[in-house]
Amino acid sequence: MKLFGALMGLTGVMFLASLFVGYAAIPIPEGLAALFGQGNPLFVTVMQEIRLPRTLLAAMIGLSLGLAGAAMQGFLRNPLAEPGLIGVSGSAALGAVVALQTGLAAAFMLALPITALVAAALGVGLILLLAGPRGSSLTLILAGIAVSAFAAALTSLALNLSPNPYAASEIMFWMMGSVANRAMDHVWLALPIMALGWLILAGLGRGLDALTLGEDAAEALGISITRLRLQLLVGTAAAVGAATAVAGAVGFVGLVVPHILRRFAQGRPSTLLWASALGGAAMVMAADLATRLILPDRDLKLGVVMALIGAPLFLHLIYKTRREVA
Template sequence: MLNAILGLACLVLTAASLLVGPADLDLRSSVDGLFAGGDAAAMIIMQEIRLPRALLALTIGVSLGLAGAVLQGLLRNPLAEPGLIGVTSSASFGAVAIFYTGLAGASLYALPAGALAGAALSVVLLLAIAARNGATLTLILAGVALTSLTGALTSLILNLSPNPFASYEIIFWLLGSLRDRSMSHVWLALPLMALGWLLLAASARALDALSLGEEAASSLGIRLSGTRLLVVLGTALAVGAGTAVAGAIGFIGLVVPHLVRPFTDRLPSSLLVPSALGGGALLLGADIAARLVVPTRELNVGVLTALIGAPFFLWLVVRARRELF
């Protein structure tokens, strides 16, 4: 029932996303333009501007929600989210490095390629560090260190950038936005995200076993090192690909699993699909709000998700503190 409700919400919000925009198109013109039956202007607006944006909001939201649920199950930490292991910040650094070197204008794929390279580098470093010690704590500490390092390197590039316009573009991209994306971005990111979803979904049984503790999971035949590899690779592919085309969008992976968990049996595996659908619905809603909150100037969707997620994160910290004491 929960999955059906969230799936319906995704469909409704996807349709709403297709109908919202500065162009004054009525419902009939929008539908005709979407299915290649309208005039040329409506077709361009619907097929080249609004459709890619709606698809990316849905799929990136799915990636963030699913990765957040899996990481919270793997690390057994309610504050875990995709940014915790450094994938988002590493992908952002890769894109910023492309901006700084002036290669961003060489090709449509230069910026996403840089972000994906940054995400891949984070995976290599994480696995190299965590390989010697299989403890979950090692993975968390390595992710925190990697996040701090790539964040510092990104700040250094901003500080050294001689061109103020380039600095503005970098900052704008780091805030996260789905504006001006095309179907080329969809076809670039979607296969990688889909592969990441499959890897993350494959960890479901292991996550249920880990809810009993690492020793119990090992006694049930779960290979903890293999599970961590699946999760890290899946998160890097799903979240890294999304960051590569839309910039850094945070907190969805933190917020959504907590919102849907009370409506499930609380097993990690039963949380995966609702979190994925909830993430898609939340990012679609945030992207619609980004276009409507300030009609004269569109907000970056990453700003809105941070405004939603940061207070929620503080509430989780306060609640955890109360439970401890």
């Protein structure tokens, strides 16, 4: 309960900071009134149309990536596993690139996230086809790597053959990941799909706890490994696919957050699921806050900041683990 309270408090503080810290200085009382459509019309516009959707998306994306990362590590029993391992992020990115390259994104505001979601679903379907209904964890990983590599190759091909340098530049900036310049339409598009993914992944706790004893022991306890793998893939596809669709590629969250919180969860995957969800939400909101404070006059991307934060943290965790083993 202490862990839950601490993470809830941290997430709440980050949520409020994300709402009230920005380029335009808005006092807290006026900002709260503006959230409900009252007071200065300029404050209402800033709070309702800029900061609220940005904050909500950052929290949703962090929750999705943290939860999916903990579920993936629990199922594969590998602390190096992360959601991008099964190719969902790469497939969604490819769909977004197609929308940008063909001009669909310019013709219709939500064409980019919708295309990315469709591509993510197709990518997971291909992984299921390649891995088979009873494929091993190794087969699943190999299928995910193959789909991810193929999607990355097609994305690079689209950039290589792009006749318009502005389109290529837009693709590159989108792939860096960001929640800036997003509207509530993006929130309402992603939320139902993410929520479905959250429900599916949250239901994996008992199965993942049993899986720590080994696959044979888990099946003896009544856990269907095939069903567990299908739930993992569908839940990850919904949560991570929707996150990538609306924000681009944001890495390291699903890898680093479960690593940091594992010792506080006593190594129990069921506890780590919700802990990583809250921790992921707090980390992404903090990273997005950093994009506004470090270089407020430049369009610093969330994915870049997350990589700058996540990579050193991960290297520190590797060094610490190596010392503990030695």
